[in-house]
Amino acid sequence: MFSTKDAFKQQFLEKYEIMYGKSFEESTLPELYNTLGQMVREYVSHAWIETNERNRANHKKQTYYFSIEFLLGRLLGSNLLNLGVQDVVEAGLKELGVDLREVEEQEVDAGLGNGGLGRLAACFLDSLASLSLPGHGVGIRYKHGLFDQRIIDGYQVELPEQWLRNGNVWEIRKASQSIEVKFGGDIQVSYGNGPLMFHHINAETVTAVPYDMPVIGYENKTINTLRLWSAEPSQFRPDKGDVMKYKRETEAISEFLYPDDSHIEGKILRLKQQYFLVSAGLKNIVRTYLKNNDHLSDFHNKVAIHINDTHPVLAIPELMRILMDEHGMGWEEAWHITTNTISYTNHTTLSEALEKWPISIFKPLLPRIYMIVEEINERYCRGLWDKYTGDWKRIEEMAIIAHGVIKMAHLAIVGSHSVNGVAKIHTDILKEREMKLFYDYYPTKFNNKTNGITHRRWLIKANPELARTISEAIGDKWIAKPEHLSALLPFANDAGFKQKAYEVKYQNKLAFARQIKQLTGIAIDEHSIFDVQVKRLHAYKRQLLNILHIMYLYNRLQEDSNFSITPHTFIFGAKASPGYYYAKKIIKLINTLAAKINDDPKTKDLLKVIFVENYRVSLAETIIPAADVSEQISTASKEASGTGNMKFMMNGAVTLGTMDGANVEIHEEVGPGNIFTFGLTAEQVLAYQRNGGYRAIEYYHHDQSLNQVINQLINGFFPVPAHEFETIYDSLLVQNDEYFVLKDFGTYVRAHEKVGEAYRNRDQWLEKSIINIAKSGRFSSDRTIQEYADEIWGITRS
Template sequence: MFSNKEEFKMVFLRRLEMMYGKRFEESTVRDQYHTLGNMVREYISQDWIRTNERSRAKSSKQVYYLSIEFLLGRLLGSNLLNLGIRDVVEKGLKELGIDLEEIEESEADAGLGNGGLGRLAACFLDSLASLNLPGHGCGIRYKHGLFDQKIVDGYQVELPEQWLRHGNVWEVRKEDLAIEVNFWGRVEVSNEGGRLVFRHTDSEKVTAVPYDMPVIGYGTKTVNTLRLWSAEPSKTFPKHKSVMQYKRETEAISEFLYPDDAHDEGKILRLKQQYFLVAASVGSIVRAHRRQYGNLSNLHKHVAIHVNDTHPVLAIPELMRVLLDEEGMSWEDAWEITTNTVSYTNHTTLSEALEKWPIHIFQPLLPRIYMIVEEINERFCRGLWNKYPGEWKRIEDMAIIAHGLVKMAHLAVVGSYRVNGVAKLHSEILKKREMKQFYEVFPQKFNNKTNGITHRRWLLKANPQLASLITEAIGARWIQRPETLLDLTSYASDRSFQRALAKVKQQRKAILAKRIYEQTGIAVDESSIFDVQVKRLHAYKRQLLNVLHIMYLYNRLKEDSSFSIYPRTFIFGAKASPGYYYAKRIIKLINSLAEKVNHDPQTNEQLKVIFLENYRVSLAEDIFPAADISEQISTASKEASGTGNMKFMMNGAITIGTMDGANIEIFEEVGKENIFIFGLTAEEVLNYYQNGGYRSHEYYHHDRRIKQVVDQLVNGFFPDAHDHFEPIYDSLLMQNDEYFVLRDFADYAETQEKISEVYQDREKWMEMSAINIAHSGHFSSDRTIQEYANEIWDIHSLI
């Protein structure tokens, strides 16, 4: 049906009329989108079936990637691109008077993730399929995702994200493969033939129904699967609850991503989500394995289960439960299989992100799982005692259960065969500080896998103008071998290539400027420097440092008529977690500053501040190609890796950043002359944390610029904010500036001046841009996934 445009048009028109019972002339854009989506899904169905058959026939080892988030973005465009049929579809639709881009715009971003964690998972799925590797995703089919962000009077307002309002054309509901998941109840223990038998009784059952989505590889016949679980009421209703209460509580499990866990009710729901994901996924994996191999004794030889951060770590005790209670194995055999099946990626050094669950919540909700975790902890601590006799403090620090809490990161390390960080610095910090004691016990488990991004979405799809220029220069093999982007280095100083590159950047800036105007009503100077910081809003990411610097520039422009800057457009995009009130105040601060700056005729020709609401994948696809400067300014040692830094780099933006996360590896790739580095190093930050010595008041009192901007947070400079920014003021002075914003301010301001100077040397800037693009191939998720496949999962290409 996609072999040529005439055949495509014929099938498209016939299918549309059959599906909707109306003439083509009466159809809506949404009708056209659903028709095209169904055609694509039907087109790949045979490859989807054959991929699974090929894997079974070869008895290939499979990896199952468990993640609480998969931030997929829109799928129509990337699927057409990966299948190589976009051109036929675009031309055929054009002859019917339909704009393919308009159809793509009608697709909702899949509401299955929040930030870097979920986007990484999505990139990994793309690379697994494109490299013909047998790998599948397992997640939750959230009805509403995180939230739709609206900015009202400068404040973030959260609305339900209705991504499923019109259905999801890519999914296939597979009710026959549903899994029963058990909560609450009690465990009965009996002795049967000299063996202890555990039965989970009086449980509250929830039915996990799978929805499968195809993951289409680029230029290949491989179609892997993303299986998303929806929580639905079981036919076995609990006796002690009303039907409506049970229904509400059940459906809440897959209703929202990251429910507010400020209170016990929210904590229970989050823990329910996590166990629901792993119980359904492990149950599905085990069922498929039993069907092919008869029993689970060789599970670890044919299955790798990878847990993305701590959210799916209950896969460890759940697999133990299946092996012990359903398969009847001994503890030792079950533990041997489990600890050779599960691997774990750590994504953070922030203690608050290393999940800990109160026993008073965990034990009643998951009674059998708690018993297994308790036994794992008991045996682990006994082993520690034998290794470190008398070192009670060490054992207390390393215990999985301690002080009324179950520590998920500890369980992850003890129960897995590999533990990886996501950038060289992050992995070293894990080994030397955050997980030092575990590294001393299990040095063979720890390794590094620096994150990557799929260049097919973030360059080929998001920036077709740049992709065409690259292909014209070095050929098309970079699409399947991204490391060959290095061939562009020979063009970096070529004047004609630089001019072409500058033209592409200008085209992309015009596209973003149009979108900014449509969304905000603000006209930005397309020849200004587009200075961009888009990412989740968190204090350690230091959007505040960026804002204080803009305030300083504004003050100088107002006070000194002889002072001028090269025009800048500062662009922000970020969602703050609904319960993270400090982050929400930063959003209000950005918008209050924008209101002041953008409407001041004395400054607005040189300075604009834009906050783009509801930052998401489809918006990011317009932002990254247009950026001149990539703001990667987290407090050193706090950002595990970052992937936005890679997307900016791949699109020719130059990084201003600290030596943190993957910034370090970008620095190593492009060289110090092609990146702008400032601020404290990770060692200096860690030294301050360990030994003290930092006093933010000293910077406040000794730098007039700092004192002025900090005072402006509370002195009426922002008349629309009242006392709203006092907590920000207090964080910098009363709480001693935990993330060293004031300490790094002067170096940051000086580095920004240097950027303005270099930018005006257009040949130099375009050379830097070309070098960044050339070296970005190293940060393709194809490289990352191949490393996982070879060094952690032991999986191999199906072709």
């Protein structure tokens, strides 16, 4: 099918005519995309079957990666790349008068994720397949993603993200492998001569229907699976109640990613989603396992289950339930298998982000699961009592159930054999502060696995000219072994290579500038510094610090005729959660500031602000290769890792950031001369939080420039109602600036001055850029996944 250009052309034309019953001359781009996607899926089907058969025949231990999000991005281009047929397809389509890039543009980003959590999961799946490791994804097939973001009059407006409107060419529905999931009802206990028997009766039953998508390894004939579950009405539902209400409530389970949980119905729906995911996934895994094994006593030696953050933590009591209630195991054996099967990644140091479920919601919805969690907690607390007799406070703080809530992170730690953080500083904070009591009790469970990104999508696909330039200089060994990017280091002082790197970056900036002009009508200077902060909108990520600095620059340019800056384009992209009022105000502030600055004839040649609407993976693939400066400015100790910092680094942007998350390890790799750092350290932040002593008002009074920009939030500087930005003003002064924006402002300004000085010396800047690229191999997800495989999951190449 893809062996030669001519063979492809013939197959493509035949496939198109079969699918659409008309001549190629009448084709549309969406039809061409569907035709090509169908061909790719058919092409990989044999290798997909072969991969599964090989894993079964070799009795290989397999990993299942449970995640509430998988932020895949567009798949056509990456699939063609990984199959090694991109050039053949591009040449064949060109002869047919079709541009492959235009065909790829027809694909809608899959609405299966939101931010870093989901993108990490997608990178991990890519690395698992590309390393020929038997590892599969388990998620939910959301009908709608988070939302499509529109900016209207500067405000975020949310529209349904209807990514499945035209179907999904990559999925295969497997209705014959459906699973029944039960909610509510009652638990009937029967007493006999053997162990107690638990029967779930009067339950609301939901059918989980699997949709499989191929995960294609890079040029290695390994095709793993991402299995997504869709909620549908069950044929086995007891005949009672309102049928249409049941249908609506059932389908709502897989309707939206992160349903609004500001009311009790939304909270119940979120909990339903989480149990639906793990129950369907685990029942399917156990069923598959028993096709090739007579008993489950060796399950943990053949299966590894990984829970990505706390959303899938119910996998622990659900696996216990399956082993005990459905397969007759005793508690001790089931617990041994469960805890040796399941491993857990923590993604946050923010205590408010650690999930807690009220018993009043949990128990009626999941009655048997609650009984098991209660028993886990009882046995675990007995162990705590044996070790810490009389220390009620410690036991209370470590308990899974306390004060009417179930603490999911505590359950995750107790019920797994491995707990990992996602950057060295994050793991250290978990061990020394956030989870210190657990680390003292389970010192061998905790470990670090610094995040990574797939260089196949974020360099080879997103920045093909840079990838080609690298291979011309050092060969292509780095494609299979990204750590070999370090061979670029000598080229940081090579004039010829620097010029090529400059030309690649310039062309990427030119392409992005054209895109911005097309999308917004705003012309930006491709010679200016492209300074980029694209990520989820959250107070701790401190987009506000960036904005206040831009206001400071604008004020200086207005007031001081001797003040000058290197021309600067500040680029933002972010979605705020629909219910996150403060974050949505920040978006309004960015857009209000942009309107003021971009229209000002005095500053428009030196300063531009761009907010990219509806930021997503496909946009990131254009923005990141064009960036000069990577803004990674979270409050130290708050960002677990970050992966955007790695993507920018790999594409030659230089980091401007705090010593937080993976920035610390980037600093170690590139050295202090090739990164711009500023602000409080994690230790200083934690000391302020522990001991107090920070008074934001003092910085407001003692720094005239800072005083000015803060006052401008409320003094009529912006053409908006007087109260528009009061919430932001109050967060800084009345609420004492929780994320130390004012404290770090001065050092942030000075760091920016150093950025401008360095950028003006083109030779010096290119040296920094190339060193960053050369050192980025350390942050490939191939390295991360190999560490998981060797040190947590115990899986080997198939």
